[in-house]
Amino acid sequence: MNAPVIEEVTLAERAYRIRRNALLMGEVQGQGYIGQALDIADVLAVAYFGAMNYRPDDPEWEGRDRFLLSNGHYAIALYAALFEAGILPQEEFETYGSDDSRLPMSGMASYTPGMEMSGGSLGQGLTIAVGRCLGxxxxxxxxxxxxxxxxxxxxxxxxxxxLMSAAHWKLDNLIAMVDVNNQQADGPSTQIMSFEPLVDKLEAFGWYVQRVNGNDIDAVKNAFDNARNLEDAKPRIIVCDTQMGRGVPFLEQREKNHFIRVDAHEWQLALQALEAGRQA
Ligand SMILES: Cc1ncc(C[n+]2csc(CCOP(=O)(O)OP(=O)(O)O)c2C)c(N)n1
Ligand SMILES: [Mg+2]
Known part of the structure; x- marks a missing residue:
């Protein structure tokens, strides 16, 4: 008897599909946090297909790894990954951001399977994660x-x-990621509030720190492996340098890309541009 054929899907293909899902949802509203979904897709591909334990048909399985989205406006990115992971059914794409949808523009734990916390008010996720880790x-x-x-x-x-409390409690079950796309609502992040040298600061706070190109999928995978396998009693953080709009050249170049409107005809162009850069 022949062994069953199990589809081997590469992480790069997962990332491609996450970007595509985000564009398809974005098209429903014609606007949104598209640049961020494209920049963080590689990190989400590794998290959901190269690191985390979960059961797509039982999103509340007690033994699961938790994913807490602190930046609730990145919900479109997380939905795109949850669709690819089979936690959300594909037919719900069309409901994105509509009344009565399970996919509001900002993450809501009570609406969406796989959404572990409600977002919107920034800066909350890490401390919620500390509490979850302790529990x-x-x-x-x-x-x-x-x-x-x-x-x-x-x-x-x-x-x-x-950052301070996670190190104090030696939370070796915590893996944080920070998306350094050097962009925020009012301009480049480093001009709004300097945070460099970020690695030195995080290490001084007692964390195991790695900094990677967040759009280099092999580097991201390696960083997640290191974070999981480390034996030190420290929380772990991966600083991910990313590029807004990654994978769609005309969106990569767009200025003021925190919240973008994309004209009706441009969605097809975006999908074609993404397809052109698809890796085997
Ligand atoms: C506590 C709080 N302050 C301000 C805002 C308004 N706000 C929404 S998104 C955003 C920018 C946050 O920076 P970042 O997530 O890095 O922006 P992006 O990379 O998505 O452009 C701000 C200030 C908020 N949602 N919550
Ligand atoms: Mg940013």
Missing amino acids: LKRKGSKSFVYTLFSDGELDEGSIWEG
């Missing part, structure tokens, strides 16, 4: 808590409280 440890759980936040959130004092 899981008390229960003797081996699950990890992953949390993604953005470089604009480094402006928030609560992030630095989270």
Whole structure:
């Protein structure tokens, strides 16, 4: 008897499909946080297809790794990954951002399977993750808590409280990611509030820190592997340098790309440009 053929899907292909899902949802509203979804797709591909344990048909399985999206406006990016992971059914693309949809523009835990926290008010995810990590440890759980936040959130004092307390409690079940796309609502992040040298600061706070090109999928995979396998009793953080609009050249070059409107005819062009850069 022949062995069953199991489809091997590369992480690069996962990232491509996550970007495509985000564009298809974006088209429903004609606008949104598209640049961010394109910049963080490689990181989400590795998180969901190269790192985390979860059961697509049982999103609340107690043994799952948790993914806390702190930057709630990145919900479109996370939905795109949840579709690819089979946690959300594909037919819901069309409902993105509409009344009564399970896919609001900002992440809402009570609406969406796989959305572990509600977002919108920035700077909250890391401290919520600290609480989740403490709770899981008390229960003797081996699950990890992953949390993604953005470089604009480094402006928030609560992030630095989270950084300090996670190290104090030696949370080796915490893997944070910060998306350094050097962009926030009012301009380039480093001009709004300087945070460099970021690696030195995070190390001084007691974290195991890696900094990678967040659009280099092999580098991201390697960083996640290191973060999971480290034996030190420290929280882990991956600083991900990313490019807004990644994968769609005319969106990569767009200025003021925090929240973009894309003209009706441009969605097809965006999908074609993405397809042209698809890797085997
Ligand atoms: C506590 C809080 N302050 C301000 C805002 C308004 N706000 C929404 S998105 C955003 C920019 C945050 O920076 P970042 O996530 O790095 O921006 P992006 O990379 O998505 O452009 C701001 C200030 C908010 N949602 N919550
Ligand atoms: Mg940013």
